[in-house]
Each structure stands twice: as structure tokens, then as C-alpha cells.
Amino acid sequence: MCASHLFPAPGAKAALEEGTLLTPRFGTDGLITCVTTDAETGELLMVAHMDAAAFAKTIETGEAWYWSRSRGELWHKGATSGQIQTVAEMRVDCDQDAVWLKVRVAGDGGCCHTGRRSCFYRRVDISDGRPTLALT
Amino acid sequence: MCASHLFPAPGAKAALEEGTLLTPRFGTDGLITCVTTDAETGELLMVAHMDAAAFAKTIETGEAWYWSRSRGELWHKGATSGQIQTVAEMRVDCDQDAVWLKVRVAGDGGCCHTGRRSCFYRRVDISDGRPTLALT
Numbered sequence: 137m138c139a140s141h142l143f144p145a146p147g148a149k150a151a152l153e154e155g156t157l158l159t160p161r162f163g164t165d166g167l168i169t170c171v172t173t174d175a176e177t178g179e180l181l182m183v184a185h186m187d188a189a190a191f192a193k194t195i196e197t198g199e200a201w202y203w204s205r206s207r208g209e210l211w212h213k214g215a216t217s218g219q220i221q222t223v224a225e226m227r228v229d230c231d232q233d234a235v236w237l238k239v240r241v242a243g244d245g246g247c248c249h250t251g252r253r254s255c256f257y258r259r260v261d262i263s264d265g266r267p268t269l270a271l272t
Numbered sequence: 273m274c275a276s277h278l279f280p281a282p283g284a285k286a287a288l289e290e291g292t293l294l295t296p297r298f299g300t301d302g303l304i305t306c307v308t309t310d311a312e313t314g315e316l317l318m319v320a321h322m323d324a325a326a327f328a329k330t331i332e333t334g335e336a337w338y339w340s341r342s343r344g345e346l347w348h349k350g351a352t353s354g355q356i357q358t359v360a361e362m363r364v365d366c367d368q369d370a371v372w373l374k375v376r377v378a379g380d381g382g383c384c385h386t387g388r389r390s391c392f393y394r395r396v397d398i399s400d401g402r403p404t405l406a407l408t
Contacts, residue, residue, distance in 0.1 A: 153386055158396055158403040169319055171307050178314040183305055183370040195396070195403050226398075228405065229391040230384050234319040236392050248366050250289055255365040256372050260294055260331070262362075267294040267331050269364065 142192045146232065153230050160191060161233040167203055168235055172247075175224035175238040181247040182255045184213075186235065198223050200237055218243030278328045282368060289366050296327060297369040303339055304371055308383075311360035311374040317383040318391045320349075322371065334359050336373055354379030 146152055146159040162168050167185040174181055184202040186194065190210055193201040200221035204211040214220035221239035228235055241247060248255040258269040282288055282295040298304050303321040310317055320338040322330065326346055329337040336357035340347040350356035357375035364371055377383060384391040394405040 156405045158405055169305055171316060171319055173316065180307060180309065180372055183307055183365060195398055196401065198398075226396040227392040227408070228394055228396060229319060230386050230388075230393070234391075236316055250366050252366075255370075256363040257366070258364055260362040260364060262331055262334075265332065269292045269294055272363070 142188045152232055158228065159232055160188075160228065160235070161231065162188060163233070167205075168233060170200075170202065170235040170237060172200065172221065172237045172239055175240050179254055180256055181239070181241070181253070191235065194223065194226070194237070200239055214241075214243060217246070219246050221247075278324045288368055294364065295368055296324070296364065296371070297367065298324060299369070303341075304369060306336075306338065306371045306373060308336065308357065308373045308375055311376050315390055316392055317375070317377070317389070327371065330359065330362070330373070336375055350377075350379060353382070355382050357383075 144157060144159050146161050147155065151157065152159065160168050166187050168191065170184050170186050172181045172184065173179060185205060187203040190201040190203045200213045200223060202211045202213060220242040221237070222242065223237050223239055225238040226235065246253055257272055259272050260267050261270050280293060280295050282297050283291065287293065288295065296304050302323050304327065306320050306322050308317045308320065309315060321341060323339040326337040326339045336349045336359060338347045338349060356378040358378065359373050359375055361374040362371065382389055393408055395408050396403050397406050
């Protein structure tokens with residue numbers, strides 16, 4: 137799907153950074169990065185990607201839609217798991233190439249396909265300059 | 273720089289998701305997404321990208337290094353602005369294609385090149401199905 141059918145083309149730097157028009161800048165792969173946090177706790181739940189259609193559906197429905205890079209398809213988060221994400225607030229960053237969703241999670245409240253609440257369940261510990269992963 | 277010189281190659285799904293080995297999955301562009309939050313407040317400060325060298329430098333120095341896509345160069349955040357980001361905690365997500373840095377910001381405490389503390393200073397408001405941006 138062509139992003140230009142769903143969102144206005146990005147303008148110059150001043151409009152992009154200080155304007156009131158939503159003109160998301162999708163990458164050459166047609167995707168924009170989305171950071172999703174829990175609206176109540178602020179916890180980082182996941183990082184995912186949206187194509188223009190997913191971003192438009194999120195705006196239209198008030199629920200999080202992503203583009204699944206692994207499956208290569210539009211992804212209504214929670215459609216099968218029940219872990220629907222209702223958007224409490226949406227933000228964009230300075231140059232409009234990243235989106236931030238603050239969400240309330242339905243179903244069992246989980247987010248990660250491994251069954252955890254957040255995808256970021258491992259900390260990088262550094263010992264003698266060498267990184268290892270540890271469960272948080 | 274070849275990622276394989278700095279990090280082990282990603283293993284199979286079980287090792288990737290449940291293992292203790294840091295094996296970041298860089299995209300076809302050689303980059304991994306990094307989410308940076310304030311270690312004290314939890315505030316989302318920025319979304320940026322790291323190549324293998326930036327990720328390795330972050331681990332080595334305990335300060336945030338990114339790959340600047342706009343300038344096409346390794347970027348020691350704060351080297352010119354004084355807004356050095358000291359890493360308080362680092363995490364990776366389930367499939368190791370995203371990094372989360374919790375940082376303490378030096379200098380004036382800012383992060384965004386527009387002068388704001390966070391890059392996410394605009395909310396997407398939706399009225400009659402149409403999105404507009406508003407300062408938070």
C-alpha cells in the first residue's frame with residue numbers, strides 16, 4: 137500500500153519538527169518504528185513496526201495494529217491471543233520516524249509471544265567487558 | 273564493520289529467546305533499533321539505531337553510542353552537546369532485534385536536537401477520525 141494515499145507527504149524540517157500535521161516518515165522498507173509502553177505503569181512492552189496501513193488502522197480503531205515482519209502481513213495485535221492493545225495516548229518523535237503508543241492490554245495482560253508481560257525480560261550484564269543475558 | 277567480528281551469530285529460536293548469550297540480530301541495513309529511557313523517571317527519551325560497532329562501544333564504555341542514519345556515521349551521543357548518556361541498565365527483547373537503554377543524561381539533561389528533554393514532545397490527537405499533532 138502506498139503511504140501517500142493514507143498520510144500527507146513529509147514537509148520541510150520546520151513543519152516536520154514543529155508543525156501540527158502528522159506526516160510520518162516511513163523507511164525505504166515502508167515501515168516506521170513503534171515503541172509500545174503500558175499506559176499505567178510506563179513499562180516498555182515491545183518494539184514493533186507499522187506500515188502505513190497499520191498506522192492508519194491504529195488511528196481509525198484506537199487499537200494497536202502493526203506490520204509483522206516475520207509473517208509479512210498486517211497484524212492486529214491480540215486478534216488471536218486476546219491481548220488487544222487499546223491506545224490511551226499516541227505520540228510521534230521530532231522527525232516523525234518513530235511512534236510511541238501508550239496502551240492498555242486486554243486478555244491476560246501479556247504482550248510477548250513467549251508468554252511474558254514485556255518482550256524485554258532479559259538484562260545485559262557486563263562482567264570483565266563481556267556481556268551475558270540474565271532474566272530480570 | 274562486520275557484526276560477526278563483534279558478536280556471536282544468532283542461534284536457533286530457543287537460544288535466541290531463552291539463552292544467556294547476547295547475539296543481536298542486526299537488520300539487512302546492519303542496524304538494530306534502540307529505545308532509550310530516563311533511568312530515574314522512565315520517560316521515553318528517544319528511539320535511535322545502533323550498528324554492531326555502536327553496540328560494542330556502548331558495552332565497552334557504558335555510554336550510549338548510536339549509528340547516525342542522517343550523517344552516516346558512528347555517533348557518541350553528547351560528545352559535542354555534553355548530553356552524554358550513561359547506561360544504568362541495558363536490556364534486549366525476546367528475539368534480540370531491539371535494545372533498551374536506561375540512561376542518566378549529563379550536561380543540561382536534554383536529549384532532542386530541538387532542545388527538548390525528550391524527542392516525543394508531540395501527541396497525536398484524533399478528532400473526527402483525523403489526526404493532528406499537539407505539544408504535550
